[in-house]
Amino acid sequence: xxxxxxxxxxxxxxxxxxxxxxxxxxxxxxxxxxxxxxxxxxxxxxxxxxxxxxxxxxxxxxxxxxxxxxxxxxxxxxxxxxxxxxxxxxxxxxxxxxxxxxxxxxxxxxxxxxxxxxxxxxxxxxxxxxxxxxxxxxxxxxxxxxxxxxxxxxxxxxxxxxxxxxxxxxxxxxxxxxxxxxxxxxxxxxxxxxxxxxxxxxxxxxxxxxxxxxxxxxxxxxxxxxxxxxxxxxxxxxxxxxxxxxxxxxxxxxxxxxxxxxxxxxxxxxxxxxxxxxxxxxxxxxxxxxxxxxxxxxxxxxxxxxxxxxxxxxxxxxxxxxxxxxxxxxxxxxxxxxxxxxxxxxxxxxxxxxxxxxxxxxxxxxxxxxxxxxxxxxxxxxxxxxxxxxxxxxxxxxxxxxxxxxxxxxxxxxxxxxxxxxxxxxxxxxxxxxxxxxxxxxxxxxxxxxxxxxxxxxxxxxxxxxxxxxxxxxxxxxxxxxxxxxxxxxxxxxxxxxxxxxxxxxxxxxxxxxxxxxxxxxxxxxx
Amino acid sequence: xxxxxxxxxxxxxxxxxxxxxxxxxxxxxxxxxxxxxxxxxxxxxxxxxxxxxxxxxxxxxxxxxxxxxxxxxxxxxxxxxxxxxxxxxxxxxxxxxxxxxxxxxxxxxxxxxxxxxxxxxxxxxxxxxxxxxxxxxxxxxxxxxxxxxxxxxxxxxxxxxxxxxxxxxxxxxxxxxxxxxxxxxxxxxxxxxxxxxxxxxxxxxxxxxxxxxxxxxxxxxxxxxxxxxxxxxxxxxxxxxxxxxxxxxxxxxxxxxxxxxxxxxxxxxxxxxx
Numbered sequence: 001x002x003x004x005x006x007x008x009x010x011x012x013x014x015x016x017x018x019x020x021x022x023x024x025x026x027x028x029x030x031x032x033x034x035x036x037x038x039x040x041x042x043x044x045x046x047x048x049x050x051x052x053x054x055x056x057x058x059x060x061x062x063x064x065x066x067x068x069x070x071x072x073x074x075x076x077x078x079x080x081x082x083x084x085x086x087x088x089x090x091x092x093x094x095x096x097x098x099x100x101x102x103x104x105x106x107x108x109x110x111x112x113x114x115x116x117x118x119x120x121x122x123x124x125x126x127x128x129x130x131x132x133x134x135x136x137x138x139x140x141x142x143x144x145x146x147x148x149x150x151x152x153x154x155x156x157x158x159x160x161x162x163x164x165x166x167x168x169x170x171x172x173x174x175x176x177x178x179x180x181x182x183x184x185x186x187x188x189x190x191x192x193x194x195x196x197x198x199x200x201x202x203x204x205x206x207x208x209x210x211x212x213x214x215x216x217x218x219x220x221x222x223x224x225x226x227x228x229x230x231x232x233x234x235x236x237x238x239x240x241x242x243x244x245x246x247x248x249x250x251x252x253x254x255x256x257x258x259x260x261x262x263x264x265x266x267x268x269x270x271x272x273x274x275x276x277x278x279x280x281x282x283x284x285x286x287x288x289x290x291x292x293x294x295x296x297x298x299x300x301x302x303x304x305x306x307x308x309x310x311x312x313x314x315x316x317x318x319x320x321x322x323x324x325x326x327x328x329x330x331x332x333x334x335x336x337x338x339x340x341x342x343x344x345x346x347x348x349x350x351x352x353x354x355x356x357x358x359x360x361x362x363x364x365x366x367x368x369x370x371x372x373x374x375x376x377x378x379x380x381x382x383x384x385x386x387x388x389x390x391x392x393x394x395x396x397x398x399x400x401x402x403x404x405x406x407x408x409x410x411x412x413x414x415x416x417x418x419x420x421x422x423x424x425x426x427x428x429x430x431x432x433x434x435x436x437x438x439x440x441x442x443x444x445x446x447x448x449x450x451x452x453x454x455x456x457x458x459x460x461x462x463x464x465x466x467x468x469x470x471x472x473x474x475x476x477x478x479x480x481x482x483x484x485x486x487x488x489x490x491x492x493x494x495x496x497x498x499x500x501x502x503x504x505x506x507x508x509x510x511x512x513x514x515x516x517x518x519x520x521x522x523x524x525x526x527x
Numbered sequence: 528x529x530x531x532x533x534x535x536x537x538x539x540x541x542x543x544x545x546x547x548x549x550x551x552x553x554x555x556x557x558x559x560x561x562x563x564x565x566x567x568x569x570x571x572x573x574x575x576x577x578x579x580x581x582x583x584x585x586x587x588x589x590x591x592x593x594x595x596x597x598x599x600x601x602x603x604x605x606x607x608x609x610x611x612x613x614x615x616x617x618x619x620x621x622x623x624x625x626x627x628x629x630x631x632x633x634x635x636x637x638x639x640x641x642x643x644x645x646x647x648x649x650x651x652x653x654x655x656x657x658x659x660x661x662x663x664x665x666x667x668x669x670x671x672x673x674x675x676x677x678x679x680x681x682x683x684x685x686x687x688x689x690x691x692x693x694x695x696x697x698x699x700x701x702x703x704x705x706x707x708x709x710x711x712x713x714x715x716x717x718x719x720x721x722x723x724x725x726x727x728x729x730x731x732x733x734x735x736x737x738x739x740x741x742x743x744x745x746x747x748x749x750x751x752x753x754x755x756x757x758x759x760x761x762x763x764x765x766x767x768x769x770x771x772x773x774x775x776x777x778x779x780x781x782x783x784x785x786x787x788x789x790x791x792x793x794x795x796x797x798x799x800x801x
Contacts, residue, residue: 234761234764254761256587257761260765313572313589314588371747376758379758380587380758383747386748387564387566387568390564398747401660
């Protein structure tokens, strides 16, 4: 009997696997068609090298390319560079460029463009790139298709800087000697990507067409991509539901609409494609202000929060409950760290231990939450935190403000508790270290605002950044993660997955760690 | 026929008064019926009305909507009342002096009211609340600031005409001090229309407060009807009950106050003897 049951089970498994695998193999890409994408809000421009607003990167990512792209596991893949190598001492990086890549105006893409982009253009316009490329001692171009970077000191995350939003390649023959942000080419961008700029009717739509000279044979499959700007959220949802557009991502989709969109058989929601940015929502606690200086207080607050509720009810299942300061899709993440389960009793015990006994009205302490003014779900999160804290006797009030004021107060350390999301940028040295380094306690937006300072952490980050031995690097990050989750200067609330909604007729769109920002050379539309 | 008798025979006004009384009762007993905070996430989110133990269902975070309505009634009525008292007080004071003294004082006060009346009142309220950060105090102040000019002009008009009345002349001849003439002689005779205006102003204040909260400019720690609608407006296709019930509450309250206000207007008008 049992054997029979096993056989049935096995048969079922085979069938299930077969069915699951079938659609992936059965369909061959089809050429042609226009992919229609909703973008909200409409970006001020689409030149990725000049600014990285989400709409700019989604559109600009199809026009401009980086030397590398990254797969879901964050391994480098060829972009404009077809090969690359790192010297044994970790100081020299050599990129071999595609020989048949051309700018949209027909001029060849060469090593001179790469040097111009990283050492001149981005130095003026892109703070994140500047912090990486200022580490370069010299760049050589032995021939038109080879670029050799020599670094001042070892910097192991170097390759991650060459991704599409970190170092989008810009044409030297158009921009050299001009004011980059005032160049007329910004209105009619010239890149190397699979799609060329056609037109932009402000407030309505932006059109790209297939680049027939693209260096990858037979790519792209699509004839064109059009981006549509619809300011009204309800109208955007209807456009998706009725199949008037094929894709919407990031702020173009409201979390509150996800339940109904999931039920629509024509639509699917991507669960991959944000490994590179890996947005992690942190609750930042200002350690300068009592009682936040005591880590038992910070721990008590985290124990009072049901992070599954945040994930399921506020962000409608879009994400994962984090375990530590590094997102699980980022390099060097470990899961083996102390956990902070939802446990209000433990929170109360910690507060008791600190001597914060409840007063006559049950209040142990009073704190303020500076709510993030970026939309309804962020307001709900603030309200949820307030009620969670109240349940353990910490009386919290929410402060509402406008985005400008919010940034100013966060930047100038004028808060008790603030929460927002941080991009990880693949390597913890790029997106994680900034929040915890003593050397980054500065009044600069998204620097170390909470005031946490532990020299050991600075040393470990600096060791990991210059280490090229993966095992040693991992060991440094192990200790960093264990220390930070124990000290808890910030509390990780959610590994956020922004909503990306696709019509099922769209295939092979989300194929890299850049998700909807990718160039879409492989994307195709079924009939 | 006394004013009270006239009011009593006005059916619409009585219905309005009944609804208003019910709202006031709800507001007064809210902490008894719903002892927990209306922000408390008591149950499963997205419960439909009567689906669980909650009469009007729960919202997206599992907060009891009925509790929100009851506590929201407290906030709405209280805020509106305080703002109206403040606006009316200021309006009476300035209008009385302007109307009684005339001349330069009148000029200054009237130019000031014109200044406020030419700015769209809701926009001014939004700016004021945003400027002083949203709190119960800033909202009351904002509503009062945009509401007082109407009262001031009304009172001024009354004073201008009553100033020439014989009983005022008599008081002047008897040597009564000015403040006594203003507050003891003229004001009681001018107060009828002011009461009517003020009662209608409560309704406007409720709408103003709801609109501010709807835009996210309410006091973030106070549950109000406008907030409830604003927070759930995205969900109207999926969860109609979350914004419908607070909407009905606003509608009923504002309607009832208007009915009562109209009834008062008729009752206090001595020329109407129906």
